[in-house]
Amino acid sequence: MSLLPRNELRLRLGPRHGAAIDERLAALAEAGRALPRRASVCAEDEYVYYATLPAPAHWKQAREAAGEHFSALLGEHDLLVDATLAPCGTRWIAAAVDAALVQGWRESLAAHGVALQGLRTALLEDLWTLRARIALADGVLALVRSEGVSLVALAGGAVRDLAWERCEVDDLEVLAERIASGAAELFAGDDNTQPVPVCLVPSAQGDLQALRELCARRGWTLDEGLRSVAPDVA
Numbered sequence: 223m224s225l226l227p228r229n230e231l232r233l234r235l236g237p238r239h240g241a242a243i244d245e246r247l248a249a250l251a252e253a254g255r256a257l258p259r260r261a262s263v264c265a266e267d268e269y270v271y272y273a274t275l276p277a278p279a280h281w282k283q284a285r286e287a288a289g290e291h292f293s294a295l296l297g298e299h300d301l302l303v304d305a306t307l308a309p310c311g312t313r314w315i316a317a318a319v320d321a322a323l324v325q326g327w328r329e330s331l332a333a334h335g336v337a338l339q340g341l342r343t344a345l346l347e348d349l350w351t352l353r354a355r356i357a358l359a360d361g362v363l364a365l366v367r368s369e370g371v372s373l374v375a376l377a378g379g380a381v382r383d384l385a386w387e388r389c390e391v392d393d394l395e396v397l398a399e400r401i402a403s404g405a406a407e408l409f410a411g412d413d414n415t416q417p418v419p420v421c422l423v424p425s426a427q428g429d430l431q432a433l434r435e436l437c438a439r440r441g442w443t444l445d446e447g448l449r450s451v452a453p454d455v456a
Contacts, residue, residue: 229258229259230261231250231260231336232262232264233246233263234266235266236268236367237368237369243327243330243331243334244333257334257336260337260338262338262340262341262342263327264342264343264344264347265319265341265343266344267343267344267367268367268370269320270318270343271292271317271318271319272315272317272386273288273291273315274308274381274383274384275287275291275305275313275315276314277307277313277314288305288316288317289303291316299320300321300322301320301321302318302321304318305317306346308381309353309380310379310380312381313381315345315381317343317345319341319343344367345384348365348423349363349381355445356376356421356445356447358376359378360376360377360419361418361419362375362408362418362420363420363421364401364405364420364423365448366391366422366424366425366433368425368427369389369391370387370388370389371400373385373404373405375408385404385408387400394432397436398436401420401422402418402420419442420443421442421443422436422442422445423444423446424446425448426449
């Protein structure tokens, strides 16, 4: 949780802490801090449906294509859908969040006199944070989350495809197997018999030394770029 200079609360919400909004606002009040009037929520990947789409000329086209994609995939479901140009600008990343979930966050904030002004998604936020740090041009970026790992296939440094692998992230061997198998699937159509290069990005809560050892055993690289900049996941 953080307060921006314009007195806007920023919350990053994960699936293991449903009461996070009440807890964080109560903590501010107990500390004698005036509650902000506005809040911006970043939804962790466990809450979000993602897809990649070809980059058309206009955002409106991409958003319409995203809506059609998720409707075909999920059927009649009340979703908030958006599309954002991925880093390097060759594809759109479409994201959808359950509208009822967002309404619940809105009501929890409103109970404290705080208005929900913005909704962001963790994967997009983290990709923009990492874009200048990652040296991997072709391979898979593996971002460890609370309940799994988001896999981002890169080709020529640009986002090519996405996948989500749900697993027990504290079991590092299970985590490694899911990353390796997911990475192989993302590049299954390529004529390449070599293991897919992987860059592992741990969460702020991960056991860094154990993950370093895991990467050394697997021949992967590790980037700590999110540990110093990502807000606490609630």
